[in-house]
Amino acid sequence: MPTGSPSCLWRCWCAxxxxxxxxxxxxxxxxxxxxxxLPVRHLRAARxxxxxxxxxxRADAERAPGPAPGARRxxxxxxxxxxxxxxVRAGRGVPVSRPRPGPGRGxxxxxxxxxxxxxxxxxxxxxxxxxxxxxxxxxxxxxAAGRPAPASRPGRHRLPAAAGRHGRHAGARAAPARRxxxxxxxxxxxxxxxxxxxxxxxxxxxxxxxVAPCTLGELVPRLRQLEQEQRPRWVWWQAGRDARPVVExxxxxxxxxxxxxxxxxxxxxxxxDPGTVWAHLRGLDPAGVPQVAEPDLFALxxxxxxxxxxxxxxxxxxxxxxxxxxxxxxxxARLAAWARAALTAAEQQRAALAGAPRxxxxxxxxxxARRLLATALSESAxxxxxxxxxxxxxxxxxxxxxALITAAAGPRPRDEAxxxxxxxxxxxxxxxxVPGRERTDLRNPLxxxxxxxxxxxxxxxxxxxxxxxHRGSHPVVEALLTWRKAERVATTYxxxxxxxxxxEDDRLRGAWTACDGGAGRMTAANGLHNLPAELRPAVAxxxxxxxVRADLGQIExxxxxxxxxxxxxADASQAADLYSPVAAELGVDRPVAKVAVxxxxxxxxxxxxxxxxxRLDRAYPTAMAYLHRAYDAGVRGDAVVTWGGRRVPxxxxxxxxxxxxxxxxxxxxxxxxxxxxxxxxAWAATVRAGGHPLGARIVxxxxxxxxxxxxxxxxxxxxxxxxxxxxxxxxxxxxxHRVRFVADVSVVRRWSEAKA
DNA sequence: CACCGTGGCGCC
DNA sequence: AAAGGGCGCCACGGTG
Numbered sequence: 001m002p003t004g005s006p007s008c009l010w011r012c013w014c015a016x017x018x019x020x021x022x023x024x025x026x027x028x029x030x031x032x033x034x035x036x037x038l039p040v041r042h043l044r045a046a047r048x049x050x051x052x053x054x055x056x057x058r059a060d061a062e063r064a065p066g067p068a069p070g071a072r073r074x075x076x077x078x079x080x081x082x083x084x085x086x087x088v089r090a091g092r093g094v095p096v097s098r099p100r101p102g103p104g105r106g107x108x109x110x111x112x113x114x115x116x117x118x119x120x121x122x123x124x125x126x127x128x129x130x131x132x133x134x135x136x137x138x139x140x141x142x143x144a145a146g147r148p149a150p151a152s153r154p155g156r157h158r159l160p161a162a163a164g165r166h167g168r169h170a171g172a173r174a175a176p177a178r179r180x181x182x183x184x185x186x187x188x189x190x191x192x193x194x195x196x197x198x199x200x201x202x203x204x205x206x207x208x209x210x211v212a213p214c215t216l217g218e219l220v221p222r223l224r225q226l227e228q229e230q231r232p233r234w235v236w237w238q239a240g241r242d243a244r245p246v247v248e249x250x251x252x253x254x255x256x257x258x259x260x261x262x263x264x265x266x267x268x269x270x271x272x273d274p275g276t277v278w279a280h281l282r283g284l285d286p287a288g289v290p291q292v293a294e295p296d297l298f299a300l301x302x303x304x305x306x307x308x309x310x311x312x313x314x315x316x317x318x319x320x321x322x323x324x325x326x327x328x329x330x331x332x333a334r335l336a337a338w339a340r341a342a343l344t345a346a347e348q349q350r351a352a353l354a355g356a357p358r359x360x361x362x363x364x365x366x367x368x369a370r371r372l373l374a375t376a377l378s379e380s381a382x383x384x385x386x387x388x389x390x391x392x393x394x395x396x397x398x399x400x401x402x403a404l405i406t407a408a409a410g411p412r413p414r415d416e417a418x419x420x421x422x423x424x425x426x427x428x429x430x431x432x433x434v435p436g437r438e439r440t441d442l443r444n445p446l447x448x449x450x451x452x453x454x455x456x457x458x459x460x461x462x463x464x465x466x467x468x469x470h471r472g473s474h475p476v477v478e479a480l481l482t483w484r485k486a487e488r489v490a491t492t493y494x495x496x497x498x499x500x501x502x503x504e505d506d507r508l509r510g511a512w513t514a515c516d517g518g519a520g521r522m523t524a525a526n527g528l529h530n531l532p533a534e535l536r537p538a539v540a541x542x543x544x545x546x547x548v549r550a551d552l553g554q555i556e557x558x559x560x561x562x563x564x565x566x567x568x569x570a571d572a573s574q575a576a577d578l579y580s581p582v583a584a585e586l587g588v589d590r591p592v593a594k595v596a597v598x599x600x601x602x603x604x605x606x607x608x609x610x611x612x613x614x615r616l617d618r619a620y621p622t623a624m625a626y627l628h629r630a631y632d633a634g635v636r637g638d639a640v641v642t643w644g645g646r647r648v649p650x651x652x653x654x655x656x657x658x659x660x661x662x663x664x665x666x667x668x669x670x671x672x673x674x675x676x677x678x679x680x681x682a683w684a685a686t687v688r689a690g691g692h693p694l695g696a697r698i699v700x701x702x703x704x705x706x707x708x709x710x711x712x713x714x715x716x717x718x719x720x721x722x723x724x725x726x727x728x729x730x731x732x733x734x735x736x737h738r739v740r741f742v743a744d745v746s747v748v749r750r751w752s753e754a755k756a
Numbered sequence: 757c758a759c760c761g762t763g764g765c766g767c768c
Numbered sequence: 769a770a771a772g773g774g775c776g777c778c779a780c781g782g783t784g
Contacts, residue, residue, distance in 0.1 A: 441780090443778095443779055443780065444779090444780065444781085445779095445780085446780095446781095487778095487779090488778085491777085491778055491779070492776095492777055492778055492779095493777095510776095516774080516775070518773090518774065518775085519773075519774055519775095521774065521775070522775095523774095523775055523776075524775090524776085525776065525777085526776085526777090527776080527777080528776095529775065529776070530775075530776060530777080598772080598773095599772065600772095601772085601773080602772035602773045602774095603772050603773070604771090604772035604773090605770070605771095605772085606769090606770060606771075606772085609772090658770095658771075661770090661771085662771080665771090665772065665773065666773065666774090668772095668773085669772080669773040669774075670773080670774090672773090673773065673774065703774090703775090
């Protein structure tokens with residue numbers, strides 16, 4: 001089946017989707033857009049960018065005079081006053097929301113796929129808004145494809161079998177049986193917090209209201225007081241929705257339980273909206289999760305119309321769709337019910353974690369309830385940290401950024417004419433080497449290929465590493481490579497980037513995700529995770545502050561040593577440079593050992609690492625067996641489970657041998673990269689907690705690197721904190737002291753300084 | 757005109 | 769014999 005064909009798209013979506021771009025046959029989006037329920041922010045951001053260049057699209061014009069872009073969408077349903085004290089009145093009740101667009105995952109509501117975006121905004125191409133190009137995840141698709149709906153995925157085994165069998169009655173069941181329970185019942189100190197439409201509520205596990213529904217202005221001081229007096233564990237559906245307004249108000253919340261993020265641990269994947277989580281906990285078919293109907297089309301037959309207006313769940317036991325979407329939460333009573341439901345979900349999750357069947361994880365050791373709970377807590381903390389990262393932003397030296405961009409992309413153009421003149425000037429430096437071909441469009445790979453062929457450089461593609469081999473053949477090659485770098489900065493990280501993402505307060509902001517659907521890393525938008533090294537001098541502490549820059553050394557092999565429980569590899573981790581003892585053990589040079597270890601974790605079997613890999617197998621059989629088991633599981637299509645207990649599902653479907661091998665490589669890497677991400681988040685959460693009294697704020701997380709922004713006076717304390725936090729987090733997370741983790745920590749003004 | 761797929765590339 | 773993992777972003781050309 002050709003990749004990119006409609007049936008391929010269909011298959012990818014139904015199957016849970018290939019994670020790797022290569023496995024997708026090079027397609028960028030087949031997986032993400034349709035299988036991972038990408039937050040609309042991606043699509044909205046793309047549209048906004050286009051709009052910035054080309055003006056508003058027709059759909060925008062039709063919506064006008066609707067809410068301004070970035071404004072929170074008002075409920076489309078007529079605001080009906082419920083019992084209690086309704087706060088929604090026609091024409092009033094302006095919600096409190098952050099002024100800038102791009103609310104981030106959870107910030108704009110539950111994660112929804114493109115199809116839902118179509119339903120809400122743009123009609124489908126054939127005027128069929130409900131289906132949206134025929135690949136809507138609402139359920140019809142999966143059934144029609146003759147493939148089991150996501151409900152039958154593994155993962156439900158963590159709930160009692162009866163929950164699934166009894167269907168609609170399952171919702172009434174108590175928490176799952178607590179086999180092997182090692183964690184005391186209940187979430188100590190739990191308080192439910194829900195925020196919607198500028199109002200918030202706090203409820204206790206008993207259901208009692210602790211802070212009655214009130215405006216944010218009234219809520220914030222009460223939260224501060226509770227935080228100070230009780231240090232509660234705040235329980236919410238999703239930090240992006242419930243915690244954001246509180247974080248924006250400047251409140252520091254120490255501990256939390258993020259139902260969405262814990263769901264990602266339990267079930268895997270990215271979809272974690274309340275409706276999906278609820279269905280999962282109740283053993284209900286996720287395909288049956290109610291969707292919000294398009295009001296103007298289906299208002300008369302909307303299931304919501306047949307519901308008791310004050311009941312949170314449908315007859316099937318699902319959460320009502322308009323509650324998940326937010327438009328139902330219009331009264332104090334409903335808001336409190338929403339917060340209580342979060343507490344209920346959290347308690348069920350905790351029980352599911354504690355009572356998890358002791359099936360072997362991909363490394364062969366038993367899943368440990370304590371470890372699972374720790375993962376749930378640090379992933380929750382990461383979700384809150386993500387909100388803080390979005391709200392606080394990364395400090396930028398605007399003058400430095402301006403200078404760097406000018407150097408790479410030329411001066412800020414005053415108008416389109418000047419912009420195109422600058423582009424032409426940049427192009428000329430390349431085209432001057434190919435007389436007679438000055439009309440070549442350097443942004444068109446086909447034309448570039450032809451141009452290169454005309455001067456005797458024949459290449460299959462024009463990628464950087466391909467061209468690099470032809471550097472000596474013709475001067476145009478070098479010029480082209482230089483052009484590419486400049487063009488990169490000019491387009492992606494140029495003036496447009498600076499204006500769109502760096503705020504008046506000189507902070508770079510972008511959306512953060514605590515756990516991607518693949519291996520479990522954090523993700524960030526707007527260049528926060530892929531800022532070119534040449535621009536990093538622009539990331540600088542604000543006056544009176546410094547950046548404490550900490551990065552973990554060789555985290556992935558050390559994590560492998562820990563999770564595989566390989567004694568020999570653990571011994572090697574005692575060295576500050578892990579590759580040195582490995583090289584000695586293998587009898588090869590250090591660079592060879594390094595490549596071999598990395599190749600083992602990434603699944604590479606060819607090239608120069610090949611021979612060293614065999615020796616690696618002999619020297620560290622336990623660690624290598626761990627990787628082999630993950631690979632085999634991936635090839636079979638079985639989900640793998642990371643050390644922290646996070647399930648990583650594999651995409652299904654009829655796959656070629658090569659595609660199954662790719663899935664195996666993905667799985668092999670996922671247990672290492674994913675586990676490293678867990679340790680990283682545990683570390684970050686510890687630093688966050690310890691840094692608060694110092695006024696130290698984490699401003700960037702980059703897979704194995706932390707940037708902490710702190711007043712100069714507290715720099716050294718923060719350095720000590722970062723080291724101490726790593727020791728604590730690693731010991732807690734690995735459950736051993738046998739594996740050593742090291743961090744390189746330095747105090748700098750600019751991110752670019754002091755790279756070890 | 758908007759959408760989709762793809763080439764290419766930044767970072768870890 | 770043998771395709772190294774993950775992410776986000778911008779560009780273009782083709783299509784309906």
